[in-house]
Amino acid sequence: MSFNTFGRVFRFTTWGESHGPALGAVVDGCPPGLALSETDLQPFLDKRRPGTSRFTTQRQEPDQVRILSGVFGGRTTGTPISLMIENVDQRSKDYSEVALAYRPGHADYAYDAKYGFRDYRGGGRSSARETAARVAAGGVARAVIHEVSILAWVSEIGGDAIDPARFDAAEIARNPFFCPDPEAAKRWEKMVDEARKAGSSLGAVIECEATGVPAGWGAPLYAKLDSELAAALMSINAVKGVEIGDGFAAAKLRGEDNADPMRPGMDGPEFLANHAGGIAGGISTGQPVRVRVAFKPTSSILTPVETITREGTASEIMTKGRHDPCVGIRGAPVVEAMMALVLADQKLLHRAQCG
Numbered sequence: 001m002s003f004n005t006f007g008r009v010f011r012f013t014t015w016g017e018s019h020g021p022a023l024g025a026v027v028d029g030c031p032p033g034l035a036l037s038e039t040d041l042q043p044f045l046d047k048r049r050p051g052t053s054r055f056t057t058q059r060q061e062p063d064q065v066r067i068l069s070g071v072f073g074g075r076t077t078g079t080p081i082s083l084m085i086e087n088v089d090q091r092s093k094d095y096s097e098v099a100l101a102y103r104p105g106h107a108d109y110a111y112d113a114k115y116g117f118r119d120y121r122g123g124g125r126s127s128a129r130e131t132a133a134r135v136a137a138g139g140v141a142r143a144v145i146h147e148v149s150i151l152a153w154v155s156e157i158g159g160d161a162i163d164p165a166r167f168d169a170a171e172i173a174r175n176p177f178f179c180p181d182p183e184a185a186k187r188w189e190k191m192v193d194e195a196r197k198a199g200s201s202l203g204a205v206i207e208c209e210a211t212g213v214p215a216g217w218g219a220p221l222y223a224k225l226d227s228e229l230a231a232a233l234m235s236i237n238a239v240k241g242v243e244i245g246d247g248f249a250a251a252k253l254r255g256e257d258n259a260d261p262m263r264p265g266m267d268g269p270e271f272l273a274n275h276a277g278g279i280a281g282g283i284s285t286g287q288p289v290r291v292r293v294a295f296k297p298t299s300s301i302l303t304p305v306e307t308i309t310r311e312g313t314a315s316e317i318m319t320k321g322r323h324d325p326c327v328g329i330r331g332a333p334v335v336e337a338m339m340a341l342v343l344a345d346q347k348l349l350h351r352a353q354c355g
């Protein structure tokens with residue numbers, strides 16, 4: 001089993017490596033007749049693209065997406081949609097040390113232990129270059145769930161959180177951190193600069209909300225919307241935690257405080273709170289679907305770390321090359337994409353069973 005495919009009805013498979021000529025995704029199960037062009041997908045790739053500020057890796061990739069199949073006359077045909085993004089700025093010589101010794105915290109040792117052989121250039125398949133393909137596939141998913149709006153933002157970097165009282169959605173696109181709080185964005189400039197100059201890195205928390213999800217998507221037990229989202233989000237590189245709604249904080253509440261009280265509303269029930277993150281019994285309630293995602297700090301850092309070589313001798317590694325000082329920042333568009341991909345699949349699954 002190789003596990004490069006995600007989804008049940010709306011399925012996508014990604015392919016490619018960091019320093020190969022190209023990478024991409026094949027989306028299968030997309031309904032026919034949806035308006036779709038490269039121009040619809042490109043803005044999502046532009047949000048994730050590296051090299052757009054000093055707070056991300058300086059690898060310069062235009063990340064131009066091409067649709068190779070499955071679309072004719074500006075509409076999806078119902079056949080597999082193949083998406084391709086060329087790699088143009090590989091610098092494989094930076095990885096000569098990674099070929100010999102393992103980066104602690106990265107996938108190098110685990111890949112060798114599993115496969116006995118690895119493409120070390122840029123981290124090969126373990127590089128988050130792969131997430132460009134997910135973002136492209138996520139753009140297709142958004143065409144399926146046109147009734148849903150998805151927005152992700154960075155809510156914490158290096159343990160420093162935004163002030164929820166200052167949350168301004170318009171700010172998210174105005175700074176290089178996808179940060180809705182301008183004060184926090186200013187603090188993060190200094191923090192990320194300091195970490196980068198010190199040869200270190202920082203972790204981050206991303207929050208994501210999907211509004212317009214109708215009640216009824218998901219399944220009660222083995223494909224709970226919660227578990228589908230958790231699996232999708234945990235599959236993103238460097239993600240170490242996922243919370244649905246209040247998540248771990250709910251464990252500190254009493255039942256009456258954690259309830260989402262309901263009243264009769266104009267158009268179905270009116271909920272007075274959303275501790276559950278829009279999901280109950282594995283099924284969407286019609287409230288916004290809310291998740292929080294924890295990204296660990298980048299493991300490729302200039303600070304020397306104790307390690308071993310491929311032969312098992314003691315060594316030290318300091319990782320040169322171009323790396324994100326805080327991978328969580330560029331994680332925000334990837335989180336949005338995975339949310340879209342799960343919801344598109346759930347919409348089609350719901351339609352298949354319930355009409």
Ligand SMILES: Cc1cc2nc3c(=O)[nH]c(=O)nc-3n(C[C@H](O)[C@H](O)[C@H](O)COP(=O)(O)O)c2cc1C
Pocket residue numbers: 057105106107126127128131236237238239296298299300322323324327328330331334
């Ligand atoms: C958008 C994004 C960019 C990333 N960039 C880097 C990077 O420049 N250097 C690095 O060491 N890890 C980077 N990572 C994380 C690694 O890909 C990840 O840590 C590695 O694949 C090991 O997997 P794991 O952390 O999930 O265990 C990035 C992750 C994301 C989501």
